[in-house]
Amino acid sequence: MDAVVTVAVQLANALTPGEAHGRPYFPPGGADLAAAATAALRAGRRDTREITADEAESLLAVAASVRAVFDAVAAGRTDDAAALVNQMLADTGARPRLDRHDGEPWHLHFHSAEDTLVTGWAAGCATGLAVVLGSDLGGRLGVCTAPRCDRVYVDTSRNATRRFCSTACQNRVKAAAFRAAHQADALTAEPAHTAHPAQPAHQAQPKKSSASA
Numbered sequence: 166m167d168a169v170v171t172v173a174v175q176l177a178n179a180l181t182p183g184e185a186h187g188r189p190y191f192p193p194g195g196a197d198l199a200a201a202a203t204a205a206l207r208a209g210r211r212d213t214r215e216i217t218a219d220e221a222e223s224l225l226a227v228a229a230s231v232r233a234v235f236d237a238v239a240a241g242r243t244d245d246a247a248a249l250v251n252q253m254l255a256d257t258g259a260r261p262r263l264d265r266h267d268g269e270p271w272h273l274h275f276h277s278a279e280d281t282l283v284t285g286w287a288a289g290c291a292t293g294l295a296v297v298l299g300s301d302l303g304g305r306l307g308v309c310t311a312p313r314c315d316r317v318y319v320d321t322s323r324n325a326t327r328r329f330c331s332t333a334c335q336n337r338v339k340a341a342a343f344r345a346a347h348q349a350d351a352l353t354a355e356p357a358h359t360a361h362p363a364q365p366a367h368q369a370q371p372k373k374s375s376a377s378a
């Protein structure tokens with residue numbers, strides 16, 4: 166189940182436009198899109214073959230559906246999220262099925278053996294999101310709360326305290342908070358400084374303003 170949820174996150178982050186870590190984000194085009202899609206699937210299953218350009222195009226729609234689910238949960242629209250996941254389950258014909266092939270032990274697939282690779286992963290993503298949403302971990306589908314970032318994540322922290330897609334965004338917000346606190350310190354320090362009777366700073370003020378005018 167981890168693998169399909171991981172792939173859902175990777176697909177949404179690699180293949181949907183928006184903002185990432187403070188910058189506008191667009192999915193890559195052409196051969197780069199196929200490479201990005203392949204990398205997203207391999208995050209869940211290392212031996213996934215290279216994705217074709219057509220498959221990558223189809224995965225754009227899967228990624229958009231996955232993102233809509235994360236957006237709904239993050240906005241508190243859980244009913245919408247559930248409806249979206251149910252639609253994905255229906256569209257992909259998702260169903261559990263034990264399979265054994267290529268010398269592997271029996272393992273669980275979420276689609277039939279005849280499904281295409283894209284439908285198979287779409288069914289897997291739908292099932293993974295359904296299991297998370299239908300559990301007490303339902304609120305753990307998140308959208309990054311850092312400024313200018315809308316990449317998604319699944320909060321696997323013990324106390325469900327995660328708010329950012331990555332340490333990059335966490336550090337960005339920390340640095341901004343530090344700068345803001347530093348500026349606030351400087352601002353509150355200034356009046357105390359100029360109000361001191363021994364300081365001629367207030368006398369210089371009219372000169373300063375006329376000079377700047």
Ligand SMILES: [Zn+2]
Pocket residue numbers: 185186309310311314315316329330331334
């Ligand atoms: Zn982020």
